[in-house]
Amino acid sequence: MFEEIDDFDEAFKRLLDEVLEFDISNPFEDVEKVLCIEPHPDDCAIGPGGTIKKLTDRGIEVVYLCLTDGSMGTTDESVSAHELALIRRKEEEESAKMLGVDRILWLDHRDTELEYTPEVRNEIVKIIRAEKPGAVLVPDPWLPYEAHPDHRRAGYLGVDAVAFSQLPNVARSDLYAGLKPHQVDVLGFYYTAKPNYFVDITDVMELKLRAIRAHKSQFTDEVWEKWEPFLRTVGLFYGKKAGVKYAEGLRFFPALFLHITPFAELV
Numbered sequence: 001m002f003e004e005i006d007d008f009d010e011a012f013k014r015l016l017d018e019v020l021e022f023d024i025s026n027p028f029e030d031v032e033k034v035l036c037i038e039p040h041p042d043d044c045a046i047g048p049g050g051t052i053k054k055l056t057d058r059g060i061e062v063v064y065l066c067l068t069d070g071s072m073g074t075t076d077e078s079v080s081a082h083e084l085a086l087i088r089r090k091e092e093e094e095s096a097k098m099l100g101v102d103r104i105l106w107l108d109h110r111d112t113e114l115e116y117t118p119e120v121r122n123e124i125v126k127i128i129r130a131e132k133p134g135a136v137l138v139p140d141p142w143l144p145y146e147a148h149p150d151h152r153r154a155g156y157l158g159v160d161a162v163a164f165s166q167l168p169n170v171a172r173s174d175l176y177a178g179l180k181p182h183q184v185d186v187l188g189f190y191y192t193a194k195p196n197y198f199v200d201i202t203d204v205m206e207l208k209l210r211a212i213r214a215h216k217s218q219f220t221d222e223v224w225e226k227w228e229p230f231l232r233t234v235g236l237f238y239g240k241k242a243g244v245k246y247a248e249g250l251r252f253f254p255a256l257f258l259h260i261t262p263f264a265e266l267v
């Protein structure tokens with residue numbers, strides 16, 4: 001049928017609608033479990049926290065996978081890295097509960113030193129095979145001007161782990177341990193500048209802010225003076241695009257478009 005088409009716009013639309021059957025109207029429709037991957041123990045709340053609350057309210061299980069220990073996140077010289085990691089673990093448990101999340105998995109790589117290696121990627125592959133999530137959320141590694149290496153690498157690690165978890169020859173030792181290759185149906189990006197799906201979080205925005213503030217070691221009164229207006233402005237930014245007050249913006253792709261595609265940005 002495509003040999004009759006001589007126009008890109010028509011081909012693009014029919015590729016999405018008829019060939020790939022890409023429907024972005026409700027990406028979580030058939031999802032029972034979501035794995036939300038975060039570089040640090042506060043990013044799931046700051047990024048898609050409102051979306052997570054909406055999902056757990058619908059009975060969808062959300063599990064966090066925190067890649068680092070958060071041990072560098074302080075300007076207080078009296079707190080050691082080890083102490084801070086313990087404090088942040090507690091804060092994250094409390095914050096997660098507020099959003100309906102009971103389980104947090106930790107890889108405990110050192111904050112600021114998250115490396116992209118096949119070993120770290122395969123740690124995530126193993127968790128995906130064990131947890132079998134229908135959807136995985138990761139920070140968008142292509143966010144312009146993102147300066148934190150842990151964030152960029154968490155994005156790449158997450159995307160690649162999702163792509164590879166279905167390939168039996170990747171980390172084949174998992175199979176000997178009784179795990180099966182797992183195909184993740186839905187991959188979503190948060191912290192994205194190119195959202196193509198919006199969640200109206202107006203009614204849970206205050207709860208989201210409280211869940212973020214539960215990370216007391218990160219948000220002292222002084223820090224919060226700047227962060228609360230910043231976070232509200234981010235909510236309004238996505239809200240303006242969505243036609244509501246506060247929203248979160250996510251980005252979804254057909255899996256085929258996450259490789260060698262010159263027009264992936266158009267989705």
Ligand SMILES: [Zn+2]
Pocket residue numbers: 039040043151
């Ligand atoms: Zn972070």
